[in-house]
Amino acid sequence: MLVPNRFQNRVAVITGGASGIGEGIARRIGQEGGQVVLFDISADSLQRAAAAMQAQKIKVDTAVVDVGDEESVITAFQTVVQRYGQLDIMVNCAGIAGPTSVPILDYPADDFDRVIRVNLRGAYLSTKYAVKHMLPRGYGRILHMASMGGKDGNPGMVGYASSKAGLMGLVKGIGKEYAEAGITVNGLAPAVIRTPMNEDTAPEMLEYMIAKIPMRRLGTVDEVASLACWIVSEEASFNTGFIFDLSGGRATY
Numbered sequence: 001m002l003v004p005n006r007f008q009n010r011v012a013v014i015t016g017g018a019s020g021i022g023e024g025i026a027r028r029i030g031q032e033g034g035q036v037v038l039f040d041i042s043a044d045s046l047q048r049a050a051a052a053m054q055a056q057k058i059k060v061d062t063a064v065v066d067v068g069d070e071e072s073v074i075t076a077f078q079t080v081v082q083r084y085g086q087l088d089i090m091v092n093c094a095g096i097a098g099p100t101s102v103p104i105l106d107y108p109a110d111d112f113d114r115v116i117r118v119n120l121r122g123a124y125l126s127t128k129y130a131v132k133h134m135l136p137r138g139y140g141r142i143l144h145m146a147s148m149g150g151k152d153g154n155p156g157m158v159g160y161a162s163s164k165a166g167l168m169g170l171v172k173g174i175g176k177e178y179a180e181a182g183i184t185v186n187g188l189a190p191a192v193i194r195t196p197m198n199e200d201t202a203p204e205m206l207e208y209m210i211a212k213i214p215m216r217r218l219g220t221v222d223e224v225a226s227l228a229c230w231i232v233s234e235e236a237s238f239n240t241g242f243i244f245d246l247s248g249g250r251a252t253y
């Protein structure tokens, strides 16, 4: 259920905002009154997502950004602050799965590096430059999409599982660094959510993941957006350095 005007006068960057979970979170922040800026590597997807949001009267802007490239990230955040005067929220949803159902002996090192570069280096860079622009105003909400795969470890996805486990360490450490600065840094660890990301996931891998979920179904983007929007709202003022659960009962810690 939408919370009217919850994000009025807030400026939110959503990385990976042109598809799936990021797009869903951006749409909801926009529907609740926020100015959203979608960062994504895919210009085509950005155009499509922005047009759909504009049709819903959402205040949306876009930037083609590679979250693994420091210059690209620096420039994009600077442009947001120059254009809108502030940055209140950063939700990092840019991510790639990399190979699935591939044991480590057959998992190429280049693929490992590629997944780490987007999922972990991207998280480091987007956090670093979001914090930089949030500090002067003493307010900020940062949220990263982690994954059950980083908590439990899914076999056959060594790059992905490692990147998400690393991301959770980042959240816990940086949450503590800025705990007294008005900036919260949290993560969310969904089980499988129906999005374009898992269109190419091997069917046996999807079955394996669904079988582990007590609710026996995939989660939805709306379910992720609902929790994510609370975590990045002003109301979530005593939560930082924490990995929230969204797993249909799968997570046990």
Ligand SMILES: NC(=O)c1ccc[n+]([C@@H]2O[C@H](COP(=O)([O-])OP(=O)(O)OC[C@H]3O[C@@H](n4cnc5c(N)ncnc54)[C@H](O)[C@@H]3O)[C@@H](O)[C@H]2O)c1
Residues within 6 Å of the ligand: 015, 016, 017, 018, 019, 020, 021, 022, 039, 040, 041, 042, 045, 065, 066, 067, 068, 092, 093, 094, 095, 096, 097, 118, 122, 145, 146, 147, 148, 189, 190, 191, 192, 193, 194, 195, 196, 197, 198
């Ligand atoms: N879908 C799931 O089941 C699931 C479960 C747990 C966690 N997650 C995580 O949620 C996040 C979003 O996943 P999704 O399912 O919405 O995927 P998605 O593929 O629909 O969206 C990911 C977006 O990230 C963008 N992207 C990829 N590389 C980028 C880069 N270098 N720079 C900027 N943007 C880049 C893509 O273009 C795409 O628009 C990911 O971090 C993913 O690991 C997804």
